[in-house]
Every structure is written in C-alpha cells, then in structure tokens.
Amino acid sequence: MATSVPSSLRTRGLSALWLLLLLLPAALATYSIGVGRADCTGPIADIVFMGYAKIEQKGNGLHLRTFSRAFIIDDGVERFVFVSVDSAMICHDIRQEVLRKLRLQFDDMYTERNVMISGTHTHSSPGGFMLDVLFDLTTFGFVRESFNAVVNGITKSIERAHNAVAPGKIFITHGQVLDANINRSPQAYRNNPQSERDKYEYDVDKILTQVKFIGADDKPMGAINWFAVHPTSMNNTNRLVSSDNVGYASILFEKMMNDNGATGKGSFVGAFASTNLGDVSPNTRGPKCEFSGKNCTDQYTCPGEKEMCFASGPGKDMFESTSIIAHKLYEESLRLWRSGEATEVIGPVRVVHQYVDMPKQSAKYYNHTTGQIEEVQGCVPAMGYSFAAGTTDGPGSFAFEQGTTTPNPFWNAVRNFLAAPTKDDIRCHGAKPILLATGRMKLPYQWQPSIVSTQVAVIGNVVIAGVPGEFTTMSGRRLREAIKNVTNDAPDDRTSVIVAGLCNVYSDYITTPEEYQIQRYEGASTIYGPHTLTIYLRQYRELVQAAIQQKPVPSGPSPPELLQKYLITLVPPVLYDTPKWGHNFGDCVQQPSKVASPGDTITATFASGHPRNNLMTEMTFLTVEKLGNDEVWIPVATDADWETKFQWTRTSMILGSSQVTITWKIPQDVKPGEYRIRHNGYYRYILGGVYPYYGVTNHFQVEVPT
Numbered sequence: 001m002a003t004s005v006p007s008s009l010r011t012r013g014l015s016a017l018w019l020l021l022l023l024l025p026a027a028l029a030t031y032s033i034g035v036g037r038a039d040c041t042g043p044i045a046d047i048v049f050m051g052y053a054k055i056e057q058k059g060n061g062l063h064l065r066t067f068s069r070a071f072i073i074d075d076g077v078e079r080f081v082f083v084s085v086d087s088a089m090i091c092h093d094i095r096q097e098v099l100r101k102l103r104l105q106f107d108d109m110y111t112e113r114n115v116m117i118s119g120t121h122t123h124s125s126p127g128g129f130m131l132d133v134l135f136d137l138t139t140f141g142f143v144r145e146s147f148n149a150v151v152n153g154i155t156k157s158i159e160r161a162h163n164a165v166a167p168g169k170i171f172i173t174h175g176q177v178l179d180a181n182i183n184r185s186p187q188a189y190r191n192n193p194q195s196e197r198d199k200y201e202y203d204v205d206k207i208l209t210q211v212k213f214i215g216a217d218d219k220p221m222g223a224i225n226w227f228a229v230h231p232t233s234m235n236n237t238n239r240l241v242s243s244d245n246v247g248y249a250s251i252l253f254e255k256m257m258n259d260n261g262a263t264g265k266g267s268f269v270g271a272f273a274s275t276n277l278g279d280v281s282p283n284t285r286g287p288k289c290e291f292s293g294k295n296c297t298d299q300y301t302c303p304g305e306k307e308m309c310f311a312s313g314p315g316k317d318m319f320e321s322t323s324i325i326a327h328k329l330y331e332e333s334l335r336l337w338r339s340g341e342a343t344e345v346i347g348p349v350r351v352v353h354q355y356v357d358m359p360k361q362s363a364k365y366y367n368h369t370t371g372q373i374e375e376v377q378g379c380v381p382a383m384g385y386s387f388a389a390g391t392t393d394g395p396g397s398f399a400f401e402q403g404t405t406t407p408n409p410f411w412n413a414v415r416n417f418l419a420a421p422t423k424d425d426i427r428c429h430g431a432k433p434i435l436l437a438t439g440r441m442k443l444p445y446q447w448q449p450s451i452v453s454t455q456v457a458v459i460g461n462v463v464i465a466g467v468p469g470e471f472t473t474m475s476g477r478r479l480r481e482a483i484k485n486v487t488n489d490a491p492d493d494r495t496s497v498i499v500a501g502l503c504n505v506y507s508d509y510i511t512t513p514e515e516y517q518i519q520r521y522e523g524a525s526t527i528y529g530p531h532t533l534t535i536y537l538r539q540y541r542e543l544v545q546a547a548i549q550q551k552p553v554p555s556g557p558s559p560p561e562l563l564q565k566y567l568i569t570l571v572p573p574v575l576y577d578t579p580k581w582g583h584n585f586g587d588c589v590q591q592p593s594k595v596a597s598p599g600d601t602i603t604a605t606f607a608s609g610h611p612r613n614n615l616m617t618e619m620t621f622l623t624v625e626k627l628g629n630d631e632v633w634i635p636v637a638t639d640a641d642w643e644t645k646f647q648w649t650r651t652s653m654i655l656g657s658s659q660v661t662i663t664w665k666i667p668q669d670v671k672p673g674e675y676r677i678r679h680n681g682y683y684r685y686i687l688g689g690v691y692p693y694y695g696v697t698n699h700f701q702v703e704v705p706t
Ligand SMILES: *[C@@H]1O[C@H](CO)[C@@H](O)[C@H](O)[C@H]1NC(C)=O
Pocket: 295
C-alpha cells in the first residue's frame, strides 16, 4: 500500500456507536423517500459540446434528451438529496443557483450541506454552463441557455422528488459487469505498487452497485446504479445531443419499470451515476490507428502524418457501441433489481459538507520507495502538457503526446505570455511539466477552482462520498478503503462505500501519486499536484469520522461566485428565421416512403426555425404518431427516444432559413397501421418575437410481416 495510517491515528471507540446504530428500533427501517426526474436538455444546435474540448463539435440536433434525476432520503431528523444529472459535470455556480431557487420555496430545507449533485459526465451535451475560464474556452464563453437548462432541470427534479416524498425502504446490492469497460491509461495504473495491484483481478472496477427504493406499499420507487465508465461511447465526431451509454441505460431501465411508458416520463426513476471513472473507457476494442487499424505506438501515436490513435468498440459505429454498453448495464441492473439478494439499509442519515482550499492543504504520505512518512502539500492549480494530448477516447488537436514529462520552450513561451508558474509551482507539481498555470491565471476571472466541495452522506451502513472530480480506478479504491478503515470497527464488515463522481464542483482528475509520475492525460489533469489524492484521503476520513460522531464540521472558505462577474459570451443569438423559398415553416419538403416495415428507417424533412428559439423542455421537436381506431393520432415516439433522431441544418445563413431531418428506425415490436411524423418548433420573426409552428408528413403504412 502506498498510503498508510499509523495505528495511533486510527479512530477508536466507534464500536459502541455502531452497535447502537444496529440496535435501533425497527421503526427506523422506514425512511421518507422521494424521487423525481426532469428534462434538462440545453440548446441542441450551434453550441459546442462539453467534454472533448473540440471546437468543431458543435451540436446540430438531438438523439437522446438529457435528464436530471433526484432522490430524497429522510430519516425524520436529517434529509439527504442525491442528484444525478446527464451533464458533463457541475460547477459551483450551478449548485448555488439551484439552492437559491429551492430556498424561495422550501426555506432552509435544502442547503450546501445536504444536497449532492453528481454529473454523469456525458460528453455530448451543449457546453458553456461552466463558469471557470478554462472550461468555457472551447465553447466561446458562457452560454446562458445551457446554464439555465441544467439549473432548471435539477431544480425541477428536486421539487418533484420533494412533492413525492412517502414512506419507503432502502436496499443495497452489488453485481458485476464484465466487457463494458477498459483502462485507457494502463501504464499509469501499472505504476501502482505490485502488492496493491495483486489485490484486484482487473485494472478497472467491474462492480455495479445498486441502491433501490421501495415504497411502504412495496411499490418500486427508484434506483441509483453506480458503474465506473466514461460516457464516451459517442465520440468527438458526434453532433447530436445525447446522454450516452449511462443515459440510455437509465432510459431502458425506467421504460421497463414504468410499464413501457413514454421515455422520460413515469413515476419510477432510475439513475446510472458516475463514480471512479477517471481512467475508464467504454471503448472496449481499445486504441487503434485510424486508417491502418493497427496497434498504436507505446505513446499512443500512429506513424502517418495525420493519423489519429483512438479507441472504439464494441459496436460497428458509435451508436451501436453506446447501445451495447447501455444494454450490458441495464441487464445487470435489472437482474439485481429482481434478484432479491439485496440487503436492507437501516440506520440514521447523516450528511457533512466542507469547502476545502486545496493549495493550502497538507497531509501525511507514506513513500514506498523511501519507507518514510512525508509531509506533503497541495499545489496551486496547473495543467500538464499531456492534458493537451487528449485521451484515446478523444485525441487532442495539437501535436502533444501523453506521457510528456519534459517541457518544450515554444509552448512555455506561449504559456508565460498567459501566466508563468512560480518556482514553487514547478517544484510542487513535480513530474508534471506545466502547460497552463491555471491557478495563476486571473484574467478575466478564475480559470480553475482552488476551493472544492467535499461531502459525505452516511445512511445506515452505506457511505456516499461525493468527490469534486474524476477519481481514477485505484484512487477510488484507496478512497473506499480509507473510509472503510474509519468505519470497520462495526460488528460486521457490511459497510458499503460508494464514490459519487463529479459532485458539486469540477476540479478535473485525481490520480494516485504513483500514476501521477507517468503523466498520462489523467495525471497531467490532476490539478493540485501529485498529492491531490493524499489530501483527499485525509479529508474524507475526517468527514466520515465527523458524520459518525455527529461532530459539527466548519463550512470552510466559500468559493467565489463567478455568475456575478462580467462573463464573456461570444455565442451569437439567433437573429431571425425565414422559411425556405416558396414554403412555410413546418412544410414537409421531403415525404417519407409510403410503406415501411420493422427495421426500416423512415426519413422526413421539414422547413424549420432555429431549435434554439425554444428548447421544448419536457416537450418534443418530433412525434411519431399512429392512427388509432377512433381516428385519433396517438404518439408512439418522441425526440427523447433511441429510435428517433432530429437533425438541424441552416440552409442559408443570410436568409436564416433552415430545415430539420427526422428519422425513425422502426422497432421490431411495432404495431402495424397508419403512421405520420409531426414536427413542432418555433421561428424568430425578423421584426421580433418567437412564434410556434408545426407540420406533419403524409400518412404512411407500417406493415408487419406475419
Ligand atoms: C496489439 O495489441 C494487443 C493488445 O495489447 C496485443 O495483444 C497484440 O498482440 C498486438 N498486435 C500486434 C500486431 O502487435
């Protein structure tokens, strides 16, 4: 083990408390539970996606709507809110804005202390919702519409959970999903001590943890599943908004539990939340050279001039890969749900939260090489060279290579123009050659946070540690073990520790100090230096101790609220729309084929307005309708469904005319009959105002062979 806690530091005297917890009256086995879901889809066109940092990856349509899913757990004394949102991550201002809105309705019921918001980390949703300069660099600054969509969706999901609170029980169970994830930085992982690696069968976690919520009347209420995988099955060439593999797994699970009801509706709420996914890729075929299909070099480069090295699979294209990974997660979660293996969660709810100024922290580190315990420090944020190389899930745009530990004078000159790191910074970051001294960059405002949110919820013998970034596999394992070391005085060792990823604030990656030495993308993006994890291990141990012992935790230094600054926005608004020459908005300019069968893809094109005129939140840009017996059109699919795609094109910049192409892949279980496709949208009139329009296709026949 690389980190060690001298036994004198170990907590003692917790056994009595744990015994007490387990002997609590059976009445406490019932919690008040509420679940809620809300649409948080941002502007689907013209906004660069958040995740791959690729300027060309601007949205031009919609495949899967994104949702926020909220879960409230209350033991009568304490209330905890967990939110999993289909978003690349969350920033401090988003959470503050959500809390501000909740305060108007519910006073002090929802606070920084008891609300934990975790991003699923999809890389296919519109960006610009982050405030820190670095994270908005590739989205042309702050995008108010993206920010509002995420804030409103999260708020609404919590409101709905609040209004649904009813007595219920909680269960926990663990399963396994093989063949759905690989390590994308195995050479960094291999730098962890052999003795530690020997304790694990795989170089990524294969565990799927499920927490289930069942009403007092035995009615299924919801579930949160945690599985470590990047939602990067959709790659950086995708331009349709999507919640990716984990989002689709949620849709499948919810559809099943809600009797095959409409996607994104229904009372059962099922989340697939992020955990220690830092170095974990869903692209199970592994990295290959783009054209030759051959293995990449050890440095993940390819011989050709412009040939990229990237990972893909397991499907033939990114859509199929997304679906395969989603189905694997969904099938295991359903098996767990039905298995009856789950253990009931019993005991009080306790939540603690603290802001921590990372560069000011120190901790004790047991250095394996020297056998000494060293006092180590956090560093002022900085990004290393390998950050610019990107990953094999999404290679970067410049000629940077991962694993770079020596600087280059040209890039250092560019860097120094922005802000030069101090001598102390260079020493503090150790193996990392500094590309961007983000912590020293103050213009026009903060580039990356120094103050992070740390939070722990204890629910009976389940501990949820909400972490402000992407822990790698081994970092997550160490954190779980460190927390177990605090709780393992319990009479039985049934404590489950869950690392909830990307919570509340985003501070990039957290590798182990050993992985950090290799400086792959994750190490280069571990912004507080080699001992970021060492500090977190101490911090979370202290938080868990405080939660168990019911000791108050000081709130810590408040992070700056950037929303109050003059934010830079370079994304132009929609000025006006005009329909295609000789048409009206909503005219179907290309009709679908008259007859179709299961497996076919139906295509229709309409004259349209700009989809940014109205995000159609909790509504739909498209509806597939079937003619019912009494001549009424019944919706069978919307823009939130996997089978449909909605793609927008500006056909003339100057005239402001555009069109949308809608496709529907007819599912195998389709009912035969007469169908049509509807498009709903809004156009912006040149003299001002935004107005609704709609259009429908001709009817077409779906025939099902007998
Ligand atoms: C390519 O890489 C894989 C996985 O590391 C290895 O098993 C295989 O032998 C390599 N193939 C060649 C031709 O080097």
